[in-house]
Amino acid sequence: MSTTLFSRGAKAGVSCTLLVVALGAGVTACGADDNPLAADPYDAADQISFSGLTEAGKKADPEKPLVVTASGSEGRITDVTAVDATGRHVSGELAADGSRWHSTSPLAAGAHYTLTVSTENDDGAPGRKVVGFDTSKPATTKRLNVTFGPEAGTYGVGEPIVAELDQPVKDKAQRAVVERGLQVVSTPAVQGSWYWVDDKQLHYRPKDYWPANATIQVHSTLQDIRIGDQLYGGTAKPLTVTTGDRVVAVTDAATHRLTVYRNDEKIKEIPVTTGKPGFETRNGVKVVLAKQYFVRMKSTTVGIAAGSSDSYDLPVYYATRVTWSGEFVHAAPWSVGSQGSANVSHGCTGMSTPNAKWFFDNIHEGDVVQVVNSKGDPMELFDNGIGDWNLSWQKWLQGSALASGTRSAAPQGNQARLSPQSL
Known part of the structure; x- marks a missing residue:
């Protein structure tokens, strides 16, 4: 409040x-x-x-x-x-x-x-x-508890704040009470808003990416506040996260180049290959979810039958994950001849091993990875990683329970967990 x-x-x-x-x-x-x-x-x-x-x-x-x-x-x-x-x-x-x-x-x-x-x-x-x-104590013991994420630490400027509720809240008036009690303070200050992904999860992001080297403090004032009939606010552990430099990597699938910017200054351009016809890389803004030095990638995990012309089973190094369904930026020494000139992968962004190591060492969880000029599907908003930035600010505000307009009909759901990989 x-x-x-x-x-x-x-x-x-x-x-x-x-x-x-x-x-x-x-x-x-x-x-x-x-x-x-x-x-x-x-x-x-x-x-x-x-x-x-x-x-x-x-x-x-x-x-x-x-x-x-x-x-x-x-x-x-x-x-x-x-x-x-x-x-x-x-x-x-x-x-x-x-x-x-x-x-x-x-x-x-x-x-x-x-x-x-x-x-x-x-x-x-x-x-x-x-x-x-x-004031008197409530007769009910039913409480709505909140868990904030991600874990305390330093992230890239694309990392949203997440609030997980331990029980669903569907009524808009009750959602408004909850939302008013979830406080996010950024230093330096930015305009931001919560978005109800579903009945138990909210995401908070600014209009633009977070400022570089910002401090973001999150806490709840809901404890003992009446939310609805027989439901009162419970506990929530405060969270403090910081951001590092503003790192944005832009992959142009048409020119086969990945360009990395740090604090709006171009620092490296890398020849790459992206998804070939039928396996096009997703267009849009993604956020680094994790980094894995080694991943075993098998085509069977993405529905490609063993023994087909597109099947594979390969060790992959310097893998930077950008979707839960298996899209990475990684080393692809087998396609060096096509990098910079053709798209031959199964959806991932491939580059030489030295370039992949450099990218791996200079990219962090929460940094932004954007793909443009691909013929692939648009990046999912919430079901396959962090696609929050693919909503316009106007539509994002419509996802707030405090908005005066109608909510956008955006896809909803919880993030999937680590599963298939693609090359």
């Missing part, structure tokens, strides 16, 4: 006129002590009333909204803050005339809150009332 402060503009300062007497001495008609804004706040207890707070000794119901109302016609509310003992603020809205404030985000159950109400009277003098109260 984010803090929302509602402050009215201060009244214009009291005018002070300078009087000049015959002797030339200057005196003022008023002083700072006469300015009502300079006075200590008076006790505003008589100017306000509360709804949602119970009588002394009883705990407030966290499922009911908190309402503060200005009493009478001699004062108005200028500001309200409600914060619990852990520092979580309650959002709210203040009427334009200062007559009423009400909470717009739920209170936590079993928490202690400090409510501070600021007022002013018709003369502009400030008032204040501070109230402490406790």
